[in-house]
Amino acid sequence: MIVTASMKMADLIIQNHHLLSIIDRFGIQIGIGERTIAEVCEQHQIPVDFFLEIVNAFNDPSFFPKRNLDSFPLHLIVSYLFKTHSFYLELKIPEIERLIKKLLDSEKPETVRVASLIFNFFSTYTSQLRDHIAREEKIVYPYILKLEEVYESKDSAVMETFRKEFQFTIDEYERDHEDIEEKLYDIKSLIIKYVLPGEDYLTYYKILGQIDHLEQDINDHTEMENKVLIPRVRMMESFLNQRTGQ
Amino acid sequence: MSNFQIVVLTESFVLNKGFQVILNRIRGVSRVDIAQNFAELQAIMDQKNVQMILVSEKLLAEDAHIYKIYKTAKDIRWGLITATTDELQRGFTFDLQIDVYEDEQKVLSKISQFVESITTAIPLPTETELSEREKEVLKQVALGFTNFEIGEKLFISQHTVIAHRKNITHKLGIKTISGLTVYAVLNNLIEMGELNSLK
Known part of the structure; x- marks a missing residue:
């Protein structure tokens, strides 16, 4: 189903409750009554077309790649990606850790043994994710924002200075997403295939549910970077290189 | 677990979809991407290891870039999507040919037979139980040794270590160290105490 501006915001969430975390990133909370998506977006000063693209892309992965997202300023996309980061770090990961720690408190040694293995694995995953995110936030995103500004200025002198100042190009931005995704996949496989949960099965189901949601959201995030952000940054970079004769 | 990646490349969005x-719906196909032109195809190929392209007659005949890929990319399998029963132009060969007017069963069985013939051609172990040797290698991997070090320890070549690791990953469905x-x-192959820290 393709989401449109005249749909009620509440209906959107009712049909896919995972979108709750998406609207949260836009600063929208529940209690939205019968208002349409257009009305809610206007109230929160969100460009409704942008909101629709994000929601549709999340709802239906094959909705990508979208030509429409190309028409939005990069800073809008970057600021959305920033918010997805805090969703992972401040909400999802602590929640998964809390569930695993619950198992660590068990009185059965075998439960503790298995849970501590999973906990260690998950910790290596999260520290890798944190590094990746820190790099994006400190280096990659600021570079992109600056690049867009310089590109929009259409001023050769400004471009020249920028190129001298920033040696970085987007190609150097190592794509370690893949290994990160593989770790998450492995945690899931290990739990599903090789853990005998005994009485703790409900906690394991919850952990799997949370990991699955995190995985889905990260995939969506990666798609947006690979299919929208990176190609546009490349385009701007090559424009700059032509203009500055590099 | 197979990872057969296909791109459908026709000028029609509806057809692609x-x-x-x-x-x-076909077993063994892990990912299907769609592209309507050369630029979209290239974007996909930049990121993924495409094994097969199903291309329409029109794009193959009219787009020089696509034709070039057809002529040069040797490890990609090609399927042709036609909307006519006419004879093919000379000089083209395809691993598979599908007519859009064929019925569902015919299209499905043609493609799935083809995919099966490809994926079974890749020799991979079918059993899931690790051999004693594989357990040895896995143990060393878990302890953090490199392929070179494992080879030295077990008196086998690095090449053999890599082959064992491939089989282990395939059997267990686990990719990361x-x-x-x-x-x-x-599975008690190593003790918790043997690990200084997990990588």
Whole structure:
């Protein structure tokens, strides 16, 4: 189903409750009554077309790649990606850790043994994710924002200075997403295939549910970077290189 | 677990979508991307290891870039999507040919037979139990040794170590070293105490 501006915001969430975390990133909370998506977006000063693209892309992965997202300023996309980061770090990961720690408190040694293995694995995953995110936030995103500004200025002198100042190009931005995704996949496989949960099965189901949601959201995030952000940054970079004769 | 990646490349969005739905129902096909022109195809090929392209007659005949890929990319399998029963132009060969007017069963069985013939051609172990040798290698991997070090320890070549590791990953469905380590401890191949820290 393709989401449109005249749909009620509440209906959107009712049909896919995972979108709750998406609207949260836009600063929208529940209690939205019968208002349409257009009305809610206007109230929160969100460009409704942008909101629709994000929601549709999340709802239906094959909705990508979208030509429409190309028409939005990069800073809008970057600021959305920033918010997805805090969703992972401040909400999802602590929640998964809390569930695993619950198992660590068990009185059965075998439960503790298995849970501590999973906990260690998950910790290596999260520290890798944190590094990746820190790099994006400190280096990659600021570079992109600056690049867009310089590109929009259409001023050769400004471009020249920028190129001298920033040696970085987007190609150097190592794509370690893949290994990160593989770790998450492995945690899931290990739990599903090789853990005998005994009485703790409900906690394991919850952990799997949370990991699955995190995985889905990260995939969506990666798609947006690979299919929208990176190609546009490349385009701007090559424009700059032509203009500055590099 | 197979990872057969297909791109459907026709000028029609509706046709592409249709093929995507059909192909996704076929066992062994892991990912179907769609592209309507050369630029979209290239964007996909930049990121993924494409094994097969199903291309329409029109795009192959009219787009020089696509034709060039057809002529030069040797490790990609090609399928042709036609909307006519006419004879093919000379000089073209295809691994598979599908007519859009064929019925569902015919299209499905043609594609799935083809995919099966490809994926079974790749020799991979079918059993899931690790051999004693593989357990040895897994243990060393879990302890953090490199392929070179494992080879030295077990008196086998690095090449053999890599082959064992491939089989282990295939049998267990676990790709990362951290994941293999957890498996090794869970199954008592190594003791928790043997690990200084998990990588």
